Amino acid sequence: MVKFTRRSFLQASGVAAAGLASPIGMPALLRSAQAQSGPVKLGCLFSSSGTMANLEGRLNYVVKMAADEINAKGGVNGRTIDVLVSDPASDWPLYAQTAKQMLQQEKVSALFGCWTSVSRKTVLPVVEQEKGLLYYPLHFEGDENSKNVVYVNSPPASSVLPAVDYLMSEEGVSAKRFFMLGSDYVWPRTINKQLKGYWKSKGIPESAWKEEYVPFGFSNFQTLVNQIRAFADQGGGQPVVVLTVVGNSIPDFMREFANQGILATDIPVLGLDMVEADLEGLDTSKLVGHLNCWAYLQNAKGPANETFLKNWAGYVTAKNVPFKGDVSIDPMVSAYDSVHLWAMAAQKAGSFEVPEVSKAFAGLTFDCPSGYKIAMTGENNYVSRGVFIGSVNDKQGFDILWQSKDTPKPVPFSPYG
Amino acid sequence: MTFRHLPTFLAGLLVSAVLATPGAAAALDRAAVVAGLCGNAGQMFEAAAALTATAATGSDEDRAWALALPRALIEKTLACDAAGAVLGNGRLDAVSRVVREPAPDARAPVLSLKNRAVFEQADAALALRSTPDAGARAAALRMLERRPATIPEGLLDAAAARESDPALKAQIEGLAQTAALNASDPTARLRAIGRIAENPSRRALAQMAELTRDPAYATNADFRAAIDAATRRIERGIAIGDVLAALYNGLSFASILFMAAIGLAIIFGLMGVINLAQGELIMIGAYVTWMVQQGLRAVAPALLDWYLILAIPVAFVVTAAIGIALEALLLRHLYKRPLMSLLATWAVSLFLVNLVRVVFGTQNMQFETPFYVSGGVPVIGDFIFTWNRMFAIAFAVVTLALTWAIVRKTPLGLNIRAVTQNRDMAACIGIPTRSVDRMAFGLGSGLAGLAGLALSPIYSVNPQMGQNFIIDSFMVVVLGGVGTIAGTVVAALGIGQINVLIEPLWGAVAAKVIVLLMIIAFLQWRPEGLFAVKGRRK
Numbered sequence: 001m002v003k004f005t006r007r008s009f010l011q012a013s014g015v016a017a018a019g020l021a022s023p024i025g026m027p028a029l030l031r032s033a034q035a036q037s038g039p040v041k042l043g044c045l046f047s048s049s050g051t052m053a054n055l056e057g058r059l060n061y062v063v064k065m066a067a068d069e070i071n072a073k074g075g076v077n078g079r080t081i082d083v084l085v086s087d088p089a090s091d092w093p094l095y096a097q098t099a100k101q102m103l104q105q106e107k108v109s110a111l112f113g114c115w116t117s118v119s120r121k122t123v124l125p126v127v128e129q130e131k132g133l134l135y136y137p138l139h140f141e142g143d144e145n146s147k148n149v150v151y152v153n154s155p156p157a158s159s160v161l162p163a164v165d166y167l168m169s170e171e172g173v174s175a176k177r178f179f180m181l182g183s184d185y186v187w188p189r190t191i192n193k194q195l196k197g198y199w200k201s202k203g204i205p206e207s208a209w210k211e212e213y214v215p216f217g218f219s220n221f222q223t224l225v226n227q228i229r230a231f232a233d234q235g236g237g238q239p240v241v242v243l244t245v246v247g248n249s250i251p252d253f254m255r256e257f258a259n260q261g262i263l264a265t266d267i268p269v270l271g272l273d274m275v276e277a278d279l280e281g282l283d284t285s286k287l288v289g290h291l292n293c294w295a296y297l298q299n300a301k302g303p304a305n306e307t308f309l310k311n312w313a314g315y316v317t318a319k320n321v322p323f324k325g326d327v328s329i330d331p332m333v334s335a336y337d338s339v340h341l342w343a344m345a346a347q348k349a350g351s352f353e354v355p356e357v358s359k360a361f362a363g364l365t366f367d368c369p370s371g372y373k374i375a376m377t378g379e380n381n382y383v384s385r386g387v388f389i390g391s392v393n394d395k396q397g398f399d400i401l402w403q404s405k406d407t408p409k410p411v412p413f414s415p416y417g
Numbered sequence: 418m419t420f421r422h423l424p425t426f427l428a429g430l431l432v433s434a435v436l437a438t439p440g441a442a443a444a445l446d447r448a449a450v451v452a453g454l455c456g457n458a459g460q461m462f463e464a465a466a467a468l469t470a471t472a473a474t475g476s477d478e479d480r481a482w483a484l485a486l487p488r489a490l491i492e493k494t495l496a497c498d499a500a501g502a503v504l505g506n507g508r509l510d511a512v513s514r515v516v517r518e519p520a521p522d523a524r525a526p527v528l529s530l531k532n533r534a535v536f537e538q539a540d541a542a543l544a545l546r547s548t549p550d551a552g553a554r555a556a557a558l559r560m561l562e563r564r565p566a567t568i569p570e571g572l573l574d575a576a577a578a579r580e581s582d583p584a585l586k587a588q589i590e591g592l593a594q595t596a597a598l599n600a601s602d603p604t605a606r607l608r609a610i611g612r613i614a615e616n617p618s619r620r621a622l623a624q625m626a627e628l629t630r631d632p633a634y635a636t637n638a639d640f641r642a643a644i645d646a647a648t649r650r651i652e653r654g655i656a657i658g659d660v661l662a663a664l665y666n667g668l669s670f671a672s673i674l675f676m677a678a679i680g681l682a683i684i685f686g687l688m689g690v691i692n693l694a695q696g697e698l699i700m701i702g703a704y705v706t707w708m709v710q711q712g713l714r715a716v717a718p719a720l721l722d723w724y725l726i727l728a729i730p731v732a733f734v735v736t737a738a739i740g741i742a743l744e745a746l747l748l749r750h751l752y753k754r755p756l757m758s759l760l761a762t763w764a765v766s767l768f769l770v771n772l773v774r775v776v777f778g779t780q781n782m783q784f785e786t787p788f789y790v791s792g793g794v795p796v797i798g799d800f801i802f803t804w805n806r807m808f809a810i811a812f813a814v815v816t817l818a819l820t821w822a823i824v825r826k827t828p829l830g831l832n833i834r835a836v837t838q839n840r841d842m843a844a845c846i847g848i849p850t851r852s853v854d855r856m857a858f859g860l861g862s863g864l865a866g867l868a869g870l871a872l873s874p875i876y877s878v879n880p881q882m883g884q885n886f887i888i889d890s891f892m893v894v895v896l897g898g899v900g901t902i903a904g905t906v907v908a909a910l911g912i913g914q915i916n917v918l919i920e921p922l923w924g925a926v927a928a929k930v931i932v933l934l935m936i937i938a939f940l941q942w943r944p945e946g947l948f949a950v951k952g953r954r955k
Contacts, residue, residue, distance in 0.1 A: 049771070051881055054779040171458060173530050184926050214925040217885055219876050220673070222666045222806065223920045229799055235623030251781055251877045260801050261792060265534035266563060281781030281877060283791075288491075289533050322778045391527065393493070399527045 039082035040075075040352055042067065042339070043102035045113025045123065045134075050090025051217055051247040055277055056115045058323040059137065059335045060085045063112050065315045066339035076343045077350060084108060088119070096122040103130040109352040110135060110342050112335055116246060117141060117187040124149065133354045135342060137334035139272075139295065141190035145412045147358060150381045152334045152341070154295050156194055157411035162387045163270055163293035164195065166402055167240050168202075173268060176237025177208045179228050181253070182244030184213040190417065191244055191272065197416030208236065214245060219252040225260050232267050241269040250278040254287055264289025264392070275329040279396040290392045294330035295370060295385035297398050302371035308333065309369075333369050340366050341376065341383070372407050382410035445471055445479040448501070451511045454490060455497035458529050461490075465535040472542035473572035480547045486511065487540035491533070496523035538564065542572055545589075551582045558588055565596045598624065603633075607643050614647035617654025617798050625651060658798015663917055669806035671913030672813035676871050677886040678893035678905050679820060680864035686900020687837050687857045689755060690748055693762040695890060696883030697769040698862050701739065702732045702869025703878040704773060707782045722787040725808070725870065732870045733863040740862020744855050752854075766883070773880040781877040790874040805874040812871040816864065821902055823860065833857050837900055896936050898946030907947055912936075 044063050046056035067081040075081060084106055088094040095114060102108045103126070110133045114120040117140050127134045127148040135150045142155030153159075167175040180195065182188025192211055199209065210231055212224060232239040245253055250271060257269065264287065271278075274292040298309070309328055316325030341364055346352055349360040362378030372386035384407040390398030445467070453464030471483050485504055489495040494505040498520035502511035510517045528536060541560035548554050561568055573593035580586035595612045597605040610628070613621045625648045633640045681695045709728035713721050720727065743765060751758040786805075793803035824830035832853045835843040844850045868886075869878075876882060893912060897904030912932055919928040940946070 048779075049774070053774070053881070054781070054879065057779055167530075171529065171531065173534075212924055215929055218925055219885065220670055222669060222803075223917055224925070226662055226666070226799065227921055229801075230619055233619030233623060233799065235620070235627070248781070248877050248879065248881070252875075255875070255877075259791065259793060259803050259805060261795075263537075263563075264530065265537055268530055277780065281783045283786050289528075289530055291530070322775075324780070391530070399493075401527060401529060 039080045040077075040346075041082050041084055041106055041108045042342070043084045043086070043099075043106065043108035043111045043113070045086060045088060045095055045098055045102075045111055045119075046115070047090045048087045052090040052115055055247070055275070055329075055331070056090075058277075058321075058329075059112075059115075059331060061315065061319070061321045061323065062312070062332045062335045063339055064319075065311065066336045068315075069311070070339070070343050076346050077352070079352075081339075081343070092116075092119050092122050095119040096126045099123045099126045099132070099134070100130065103127070103132045109133070109346070109354075110357075112137070112338050114138070115331065116185070117190075118185045120149070121186060131354055133342075133357065135335075135338035137331045137338055139330070141187050141194070142412055142414050143190060143417055145380050145382075147381060148354070150338065150341070150361075150376075150383070151410070151412075152338045152383050152385075153330070154385050154387070155382065155410055155412055156191060156414055158385065158387055158408045159293050159295065160191060160195070160272060161198060162404065162408075163272075163291065163389050164198070164242070166389055167268065167270060167291070173238045173240070175240040175268075176204075177231070177234075177239040178210075178242055179231050179239060179267075180209060180211045180242045180244070181224060181228070182211075182213050183216055183218070183246050183249060185216070187246075188213065188244035192242070194414045194416045195242065197414070201416060214249065216249075217247065218245070218249050221249075221253045221256040225253075225256050225262070228257075228267065229260065229262065239267050241267060243269050243271045244273060246273045250274055251282050254278075254282060254290070258283075258286035264291075275331070276327050276397050277329055279392065280324075280327075282396065284392055284396050285394045287392045288394050291401065292390045292392075292398060294388055294390065296330040296333040296368070297370075297388045297390045297400055298328045299390075299398065299400050300370045300388065300403075302369075304367050304371060305369040307369070308336065328369075337366055337368050337374060337383070374407060380410075380412055382412055384408065384410050445475055445483070447479075447482065447512050450483070450486070451502050454486060454495065454511070455502055455526060458532060461526065461528070461532050462535060465532065465539045468539040469535070469542050469569055469572075472539065472546050473569040473575065477547075480543060482514070484543045484547045487536045487543065490526065490528060490536050491540060493525040493527070495525060497526055498523040534564070538567060542569065545572070545576050546579075551585060554580075554582070555585055555588070558585065558592065562592055565592065568592075568596050598628075603637070603640065606633075607639065610643045610647045614650045617651040617658070618795075619655060619799055622648065622651045622655065655798040658796065658800035661796065662798075662800040664914075665800065665802065665806070667910070667914035667917040669810055669913075670917055671909040671911075672806075672810040673872060673875070674889055674893050674913055675813050675906060675909035676809070676816065676868035677865075678890035678897075678909060679816065679902070680861035680868065681890050682861075682894045682897065682900060682902065682905045683820075683824075683833070683857055683864070684861035685894055687833055688748075688752065688854055690752070690858075691755065691759045691762065692861075693759060693887060694743070694766040694769060695861075695865050696885070696887040697766045698736045698739065698865035698883070699869040699872070699886055700773065700878070700880065700883035701769065702736050702866030703873045703882065704777065704782070704869070705732045705735045705866065706870045706873050707784065707878060710785060721785060722789075724785065725787060725790065725874070728870055729867065732866040736866025736869075737859040737863030740865075741855055741859040743862070744858040748858070749851065749854070766887075770880045770883070777880070779880060781879050784873055784878065786874065808874060809871045812867070816867060816871075817902070817906060820864065824902060829853070829856055829860075892933075892936055896939065896946055898948040901946075901948040904946055904948035 044060050046059045047053055048057045064083045067083045070076060071080045084102060086098045088098050099111055102111060111127065112135045114123055114136055115138055120136055123134060124146060128146060131148065133148055133150065135152055137152050139153040139159045140155065166172045180192045182192060196209065228241060243253065250273065269290040271290060271292045276298060312328055313325040315321065316323065344364050344366065345357045345360040349356040351357065361376045361381065365373050365375045368374045370386050375384050386407050387404040388400055389402040391401040393399045450464050450467050453460040468483050468487055471479050489504050495511065496503045496519035500520065503517060503519035503523065504511050508516050508518060537560060541557040544557035545554050545561065573589055573596065577586055577589040577593060580589055591612060594608050598609040600606055613624060625644055628634060628644050634644060677699060681692060684690055684692050706728040709731050710724040713724050713727065747761055748758055751761055790805040790808045793801040795801050824833060832848050835848055836850050836853050840850055893905060893908045897908030916928050916932055919931055
């Protein structure tokens with residue numbers, strides 16, 4: 001036995017403790033500002049570590065920025081907003097645990113959070129049981145309608161289906177064959193199920209599509225890109241790839257795709273979760289033309305977007321935010337809309353109690369940076385948003401290829417599932 | 418199709434007279450084309466068609482005028498305003514080519530996906546006819562080859578007639594023969610079938626399958642024989658291509674696994690330390706590579722393309738130094754406590770991830786793609802030989818050779834092997850086991866740094882990247898038999914190849930599960946792994 005001195009023990013356990021404290025174990029709730037006279041609390045459920053860190057991390061700051069804007073105008077119902085930030089570390093059960101802690105101990109008035117549908121599904125029973133309110137800023141698979149969740153972004157009927165319609169139209173590429181590639185969890189599987197139902201309803205035969213799933217964090221796409229090429233070369237019409245992989249699988253897939261010499265004009269990829277941040281670090285000159293669809297793109301025209309981009313750039317500089325000030329993605333804007341929609345509802349209700357706030361949803365409208373006036377009805381907790389189809393450009397961003405005339409009414413439950 | 422081998426000038430005039438279509442006439446309506454380029458999607462489509470027709474049948478002046486237009490649209494350097502359009506940074510009016518400033522409200526039209534394809538086609542057609550640079554003409558020909566069915570009639574013949582480069586001329590004529598698949602001349606068709614069969618692919622097979630529905634297939638015996646022979650040849654080519662692709666994919670995945678595992682094999686084999694920070698050393702190797710790239714960009718931009726080579730010693734030395742420091746400060750106190758060392762290295766891994774996160778941020782790092790790791794060459798069937806994977810394979814082979822040489826041929830290697838086999842006896846005969854440990858830990862860490870370098874052209878580089886490798890590399894090390902280089906190689910090859918074979922059959926998720934089950938089953942039967950060394954931990 002080596003003599004185990006007190007000093008070496010302290011060294012080892014000190015380092016171990018320093019490391020262990022941060023992303024695992026119980027998440028530490030950080031209070032952003034000193035307690036003023038009864039500020040109202042909002043909670044964020046976005047990871048700053050793990051696979052989702054690069055995407056979710058920036059949403060914490062957007063929520064704070066929106067809260068600062070509201071506070072500068074005197075707050076809500078005479079009270080200022082205090083934003084609590086946590087780190088669920090891209091670990092799905094930890095989202096539920098953090099949500100519970102925020103609702104029970106911190107008594108937050110509303111939660112803003114989750115990116116992946118699997119994290120939302122773990123939080124759902126908690127907010128329902130605790131009668132909390134969760135604003136969810138991502139477009140998702142629909143088929144869910146809880147009175148404790150506000151679905152700020154679009155269900156498939158007003159995001160994925162218009163994009164697929166575009167690809168299948170004469171104006172698009174008259175797509176006839178579809179290769180669906182997704183990460184193996186609820187969002188890709190549900191989306192693909194609905195797409196298959198949709199294609200069946202259009203009389204497209206089952207032989208015209210193929211479905212493949214990869215584990216979370218998968219990055220070795222060589223064999224799958226080979227399969228896509230083989231699928232495309234079988235003939236029978238224009239093939240497209242409907243990509244529902246998430247996180248770092250997106251850039252790794254796109255890199256391999258371009259490297260095997262496939263252009264967007266050969267086989268276009270519709271990246272449903274692909275945002276500007278996924279293109280950071282990629283040479284996009286070989287990816288020009290691939291598509292995505294969201295309710296906001298950074299190139300959206302209009303004064304609301306100019307103001308938002310200017311404010312975000314200013315906020316990044318002023319608060320030393322560790323994200324790019326010149327990149328703005330849909331979930332950021334949706335999180336920003338969420339805070340404003342909540343504040344308007346609370347103001348209208350004259351209360352911070354969830355049932356009162358929920359009752360005030362009907363008829364709310366907000367000038368979203370996307371340029372659309374987004375609105376809520378009393379029917380459900382969905383928000384009607386505009387639809388954009390973007391096309392990758394050589395500057396790691398998206399050009400707007402198509403956008404909807406107005407905001408289609410959201411359809412929570414898909415008839416094609 | 419017209420096969421006129423007259424002087425090209427005359428041919429151009431004649432063909433354009435025969436195929437007189439609006440916009441493709443000898444005198445191109447330049448203002449109308451530019452207006453179309455700035456119009457809606459349908460008008461842009463027609464303008465592109467007019468440009469492609471100009472490439473095939475237009476006058477030399479019109480072609481020279483049209484050459485810059487499709488590229489300007491593809492690159493979004495065409496500024497449309499009320500007075501027409503302005504080309505690129507030269508500030509030339511698109512119609513008259515007189516210098517002028519675009520209006521302040523000028524917009525750059527965005528190509529729809531459908532129009533992008535026709536503009537790529539127009540660009541390639543014009544470049545093939547009118548670019549002085551032979552390399553650019555060859556690139557244009559490769560672009561045209563992607564969609565042979567849409568090449569306008571007469572373009573390839575006219576281009577071949579005027580081509581000065583003999584090799585390129587032969588290629589153009591070859592493509593022209595391929596494009597004659599649906600020509601009326603039966604000999605041209607048979608020649609086209611033969612040509613297509615020379616480059617077997619699934620697309621060629623689909624073309625042949627389509628031809629079997631052609632009336633000539635039932636009536637013409639020669640035609641049927643040619644199709645059947647071509648189909649057999651293509652099927653053989655595809656089968657060979659598929660086997661090669663599976664081997665190559667397996668080899669490339671194995672090289673990644675091997676690079677990630679070899680450092681661990683040495684550390685785990687020698688000291689029995691389960692180093693959970695190994696993945697983070699890989700990540701740091703990739704970040705060091707990035708810093709070398711940034712340094713070169715600032716100091717010697719001419720050498721930027723070679724950063725992957727120049728970073729090799731830097732990545733090795735930096736990660737080896739981190740490894741040695743780790744050993745000296747932390748692990749040497751914990752050698753007889755495997756659980757403590759496991760926890761300590763885990764802590765180190767978390768510390769390193771968070772340190773990098775704070776210093777560099779969470780985003781993926783931007784790497785240049787030098788020519789030697791970009792793209793690939795089609796070999797046979799659907800097998801594409803991609804250079805970034807080849808780089809990783811070659812890198813793994815060189816690393817294997819060097820590691821083997823160090824362990825087998827140097828005094829350090831001799832000491833490492835002695836300590837691995839029997840630590841106490843090695844100490845008794847005067848080998849400084851502690852310093853051997855330190856050097857070996859440094860070597861293992863340096864190899865992890867090299868893995869990070871080799872992986873940077875393939876995977877995204879971010880603070881989390883190391884965590885993907887740690888489980889895979891432990892699988893390789895445990896399966897191979899702790900501490901043997903040969904075992905690591907064989908285990909990496911086996912896991913890589915089995916993964917690649919299962920993936921197309923049952924999907925990537927099942928592949929992971931099946932491989933794991935196979936390893937568990939194998940270890941039940943042979944707990945010491947493939948190649949067991951008689952070591953002190955028996």
